[in-house]
Every structure is written in C-alpha cells, then in structure tokens.
Amino acid sequence: MAAWHIALLAMAAYLVFAFALGIAAGRGRSHFSVSEYAVADRGLGLLVMWFLMGGTIFSAFAFLGGPGWAYSKGAAAFYILAYAALGLLPWYMIGPKVARLGAARNYFSMGDLLGDRYRSRLLVVLVGIVSVLAFIQYLTLQIKGMAYVFNVLTEGHIPFWVGALLAYGIVVVYVVTSGVRGAAWSDVLQAILMLVIAWILGLYLVQTLHGGTEAMFGAIIAERPDFLLIGKEESVMSAMAFSSAVIISTIGFVMWPHLFTKSYTTSEKRIKLTVLAYPVFALFLVPVLFIGFAAIGVVPPDAIEKPDQVLPYLITHELGASGLVYGLIGAGALAAAMSSSDAISHGASVSVGRDIILPLKPDMAERTQLLVMRIAVVAVGGAAYYLAIFGGEGLIQLLLGAYGYIIQLAPPIYGALYWRRASREGAIAGLLTGAAINAFLQFGTDARPLDINPGMLAFLANLVVFVGLSLILKPRAEQRAHVAGFVEA
Amino acid sequence: MEAEQPVRRASRAFVVFVVAMVAVMVFPLFAIGNRIEPMVLGLPFSMVWVVSWILIEFVVLVGFFLYEYGGSR
Numbered sequence: 001m002a003a004w005h006i007a008l009l010a011m012a013a014y015l016v017f018a019f020a021l022g023i024a025a026g027r028g029r030s031h032f033s034v035s036e037y038a039v040a041d042r043g044l045g046l047l048v049m050w051f052l053m054g055g056t057i058f059s060a061f062a063f064l065g066g067p068g069w070a071y072s073k074g075a076a077a078f079y080i081l082a083y084a085a086l087g088l089l090p091w092y093m094i095g096p097k098v099a100r101l102g103a104a105r106n107y108f109s110m111g112d113l114l115g116d117r118y119r120s121r122l123l124v125v126l127v128g129i130v131s132v133l134a135f136i137q138y139l140t141l142q143i144k145g146m147a148y149v150f151n152v153l154t155e156g157h158i159p160f161w162v163g164a165l166l167a168y169g170i171v172v173v174y175v176v177t178s179g180v181r182g183a184a185w186s187d188v189l190q191a192i193l194m195l196v197i198a199w200i201l202g203l204y205l206v207q208t209l210h211g212g213t214e215a216m217f218g219a220i221i222a223e224r225p226d227f228l229l230i231g232k233e234e235s236v237m238s239a240m241a242f243s244s245a246v247i248i249s250t251i252g253f254v255m256w257p258h259l260f261t262k263s264y265t266t267s268e269k270r271i272k273l274t275v276l277a278y279p280v281f282a283l284f285l286v287p288v289l290f291i292g293f294a295a296i297g298v299v300p301p302d303a304i305e306k307p308d309q310v311l312p313y314l315i316t317h318e319l320g321a322s323g324l325v326y327g328l329i330g331a332g333a334l335a336a337a338m339s340s341s342d343a344i345s346h347g348a349s350v351s352v353g354r355d356i357i358l359p360l361k362p363d364m365a366e367r368t369q370l371l372v373m374r375i376a377v378v379a380v381g382g383a384a385y386y387l388a389i390f391g392g393e394g395l396i397q398l399l400l401g402a403y404g405y406i407i408q409l410a411p412p413i414y415g416a417l418y419w420r421r422a423s424r425e426g427a428i429a430g431l432l433t434g435a436a437i438n439a440f441l442q443f444g445t446d447a448r449p450l451d452i453n454p455g456m457l458a459f460l461a462n463l464v465v466f467v468g469l470s471l472i473l474k475p476r477a478e479q480r481a482h483v484a485g486f487v488e489a
Numbered sequence: 490m491e492a493e494q495p496v497r498r499a500s501r502a503f504v505v506f507v508v509a510m511v512a513v514m515v516f517p518l519f520a521i522g523n524r525i526e527p528m529v530l531g532l533p534f535s536m537v538w539v540v541s542w543i544l545i546e547f548v549v550l551v552g553f554f555l556y557e558y559g560g561s562r
Contacts, residue, residue, distance in 0.1 A: 075536075081539050085510075086507075089506075089510060093500060093504070212531060213532055215531075217532060217533055228525060228535055229523050229525070229535055230535070231516065232523075239519075239520075240516070242515070242516070243519070246511065268494070272495075273554070276551060276554055279544070282543050286540065
C-alpha cells in the first residue's frame with residue numbers, strides 16, 4: 001500500500017467519525033423547531049462554547065494560512081497572533097448586553113436585534129445580504145483549505161474539486177440535520193485534535209530541521225535582516241497595512257452574525273469566561289507560525305504554487321513517507337477547516353432564513369422557515385464551493401475580504417447598543433456606502449490609498465455617513481423609550 | 490445554578506484596557522517592539538513583544554473577571 005493510500009484511509013476514517021458525531025449530537029432533539037436549530041434552546045455548556053468560538057479561530061486560515069504567511073511574509077504573520085488575541089475583547093462589553101436583549105426579546109439572529117432597534121425591515125434584509133457575502137468568502141477560504149489538504153497529502157491523486165466536495169459535503173449534511181448542536185460537538189473534537197497536532201508538528205519541525213528556535217531565526221536574520229520586522233525597507237508588510245489589518249479585525253471579529261446567534265444561547269458570566277480564554281487560544285497559534293518559519297531555507301519557493309501549501313508540502317517531503325503521519329495531520333487540518341465551516345454554514349443559513357427571506361415574507365410557518373434555512377446551507381455552500389474551485393484568491397485575501405464586509409455592520413450595531421441618536425436612515429445609508437466601497441476596492445481596482453486595508457477605508461466612509469445623517473435628522477420623540485430599552489439594557 | 494450577575498462592573502476601565510491593547514499592537518507604539526534584539530528564547534524581539542502583550546492581556550482579563558465576580562459567595 002502506498003503512503004497516500006494510508007493517508008486517504010486515515011482521513012476518510014476521520015471524516016466518518018466527525019460525520020457520525022455531528023449527526024449523533026442532534027439525536028433525540030426536535031428537528032422541527034427554529035429555536036433548537038438556531039440556538040439549541042439556549043442551553044450550551046461553557047466547554048462547548050469555548051470550542052465553538054475557538055473553532056472559529058483555528059480555521060483553515062490559521063492552520064494553512066498561518067504557516068503560509070510566516071513562510072512568505074515573515075513578521076506580517078504576527079498579525080495572526082494579534083488578531084486572535086484582540087478579536088474577542090470588545091465582546092466582554094457587548095456580548096452580555098446582546099445576550100440580555102436576545103433572551104428578553106427572543107431574538108435568533110443579528111438582524112432580529114437591528115430590525116427591532118431601528119424598526120426597519122429594509123435594514124434587516126441589507127444586513128442579511130452583507131453577512132451572506134462575507135460568509136461566502138469565509139467559507140470559500142475553508143473549502144480551499146480542505147481541498148489543499150486532500151490534494152497534497154494524497155500526492156495529487158484526489159483532485160482539488162473532489163477533496164473539497166467530500167469534506168464540505170459532510171459538513172453540509174450534519175449542519176442541515178443537527179443545527180447548532182451538531183456544529184458545537186464536532187468542534188470540541190476538532191479543536192482538540194488540531195491543537196495537539198499543531199504543537200507536536202511545530203516543535204518537531206523546528207527541532208529536526210534547524211535544531212532549535214535560535215538557530216532557525218538566526219539563519220533567517222542572517223539571510224534577510226528585515227524579514228522579521230514590520231515596515232522596514234525590505235519588510236513584506238508596511239506599518240500602515242499591518243496596523244489597519246489589526247484594527248479592522250478587532251472591530252470586525254465580534255460583528256460576525258453567528259456570534260450573535262451563539263450568544264443568545266448563553267449567559268453573561270459564560271460570555272465573559274469565553275473572552276477570558278481567548279488570549280490562550282492566541283498563544284496556541286505560536287507553534288503554527290513556527291511551522292512556516294521552519295520551512296524557510298528548506299522548502300524552495302518555486303516548489304509550491306502558493307504559500308498556503310507550505311504545511312502539506314513539509315509533511316510529504318520532510319516527515320518521511322509514513323502514510324499514518326500524513327493521515328493524522330490531514331485529519332488535524334481537516335478538523336480546523338471543518339470546525340469553522342460548520343459554524344459559518346450554520347450562521348449563514350440563519351442569516352438567510354431570518355434576515356433575508358422572513359422579512360420579505362413574514363407570514364411563513366415555522367416549518368417553512370426551517371426548510372428555507374436548510375436549503376440555504378446547501379445554496380451558500382454551493383456558491384462558496386464554486387468560488388473555491390474557480391476563484392483565484394489566496395486564503396489571506398479571502399479572510400480580509402470577508403472582514404471588509406463584516407466590519408460594515410459595526411456602526412449600526414454599536415449605534416444600536418450605545419447611541420440614542422443612531423438613526424435608521426444613517427444605518428442604512430452608511431451600510432450601503434461601506435459595502436459598495438469595499439466591493440469596489442476589492443474587485444474593481446488595484447489602487448490601495450496609503451496602503452490602508454480596503455475594508456478599513458470603506459468602514460471610515462460608512463461611519464462618517466452613519467454619524468453625519470444621524471446627527472442631522474431629528475430624533476423621533478415617540479421612539480425615545482424604545483431606544484432607551486437598548487442603550488440601557 | 491452559578492451566580493450569573495456580576496457583583497460590580499468595571500466597564501469604563503475595560504474600554505481603556507481594550508484601547509491600550511490595540512494600541513501596543515499597532516504603530517506607532519508597535520515600533521518600540523519592532524526590532525530583532527534582544528532575542529528571548531531564540532525568538533526575535535518583535536515576536537516576543539506580541540506574545541508578551543498577549544500574556545499580559547490574559548492576566549489583566551483574569552483580574553477584571555475576579556473583580557467583577559469576586560466575593561459573591
């Protein structure tokens with residue numbers, strides 16, 4: 001049996017296991033309740049909550065993109081640590097408030113909250129559309145990651161499109177059947193698997209390829225002195241690009257609509273404990289970056305098509321021909337990608353059902369709503385699959401592109417929770433402005449004014465429009481009590 | 490049932506903390522850590538800077554949590 005046969009078997013065994021666990025999680029629960037599907041009837045434990053949130057960070061982006069960035073961009077990869085460490089911090093403040101409002105007013109999605117606060121169905125639909133655009137890009141990233149893993153670890157025997165279809169197909173099935181519970185329980189398994197593998201691999205590679213961190217970084221510094229710094233002459237990333245990427249992620253991270261959906265399932269204390277655990281997750285990423293640094297001087301730059309393939313390449317070329325090792329690592333990488341894609345698919349389906357379709361057709365029966373959400377899992381997945389196979393973007397570009405959209409939700413959300421003057425008109429106009437500018441900068445032009453992150457520029461325009469319009473318009477006297485209910489919650 | 494409501498809240502201080510954490514990770518403050526020497530445990534100082542602030546962040550967060558929930562039974 002060739003090594004890639006064993007690798008394929010091991011990965012297949014893992015997929016079967018993840019699939020069974022995801023399906024089993026939903027057993028004995030109602031398949032026909034929106035509340036169960038979306039928020040697990042508001043009762044998820046702390047451990048599960050941690051991993052559900054952790055899974056979002058330990059995605060294909062971290063597992064494959066992290067080493068890829070460390071390998072090709074050096075210090076720019078520290079952005080990943082900063083992003084993981086800072087991303088959830090604002091949630092300590094917003095999360096409990098959102099959870100209280102959600103429980104008291106029976107929300108399921110982010111759109112529910114915004115629609116209620118601003119009394120606007122149009123805004124809900126817009127928020128739904130912007131979120132789904134972001135979700136699709138983020139999913140594309142994960143699907144690409146899974147496909148790389150399959151493709152490289154089976155030495156090209158499983159074509160890119162089959163690998164993607166196989167791994168993501170399984171995610172779709174258990175999200176459709178088990179809802180949020182399916183996602184949560186498989187995340188616990190996947191996060192643990194991925195963590196263990198990342199650490200063993202990171203430390204092992206540094207030791208065997210270089211004999212320790214000192215020798216490894218010493219060699220890099222001797223070769224390219226500015227590679228491990230930001231914004232120096234030969235650095236890969238400018239100071240402005242680095243700073244704006246960190247800021248956009250800190251504002252954007254907590255604006256993911258599925259975070260809102262999840263927070264309705266939990267309590268203030270649990271939310272704060274979740275935030276507390278996050279810096280630890282960020283530290284767990286350090287060995288992931290070591291993998292990429294260890295590859296410098298070992299993997300010739302022209303040996304791989306994209307930096308994102310550096311980890312699978314190292315595995316097949318530097319770890320000997322043990323099929324079992326391939327398989328185990330393949331399972332870890334698949335775990336990373338799947339644990340994020342299930343959360344994202346689930347979140348996207350709730351957004352489509354609650355925020356786009358329901359406001360347009362408010363008299364839908366509960367069963368029809370669920371059907372719409374389940375169809376949405378497949379439809380959003382299909383769109384992301386299409387982009388993954390035919391789109392040319394790298395994993396990092398996809399991540400930052402997704403954040404460019406997500407961050408546009410920040411002004412209406414912060415406004416809803418903290419600012420009495422925040423107005424419906426301002427929120428809608430700002431959101432449209434921000435989303436349009438972001439789409440233009442991302443797809444319509446290569447210009448990068450001042451090297452600022454495109455999502456950040458779009459966000460600033462959004463903020464100006466939102467604040468400006470809200471200040472110009474007279475506050476509606478009859479809404480004062482309504483608005484106070486949110487600001488004082 | 491666990492105690493759900495915090496004994497006291499430190500919301501304003503928390504906002505200051507978030508802003509400070511972001512500030513040390515971006516320029517201009519990041520420039521202080523943006524150097525190779527001194528290397529610690531074989532890591533360039535730029536990486537040590539980021540990792541140390543994450544450690545500090547964790548300790549401060551634990552502090553906030555204990556302050557808010559401490560003393561409730």
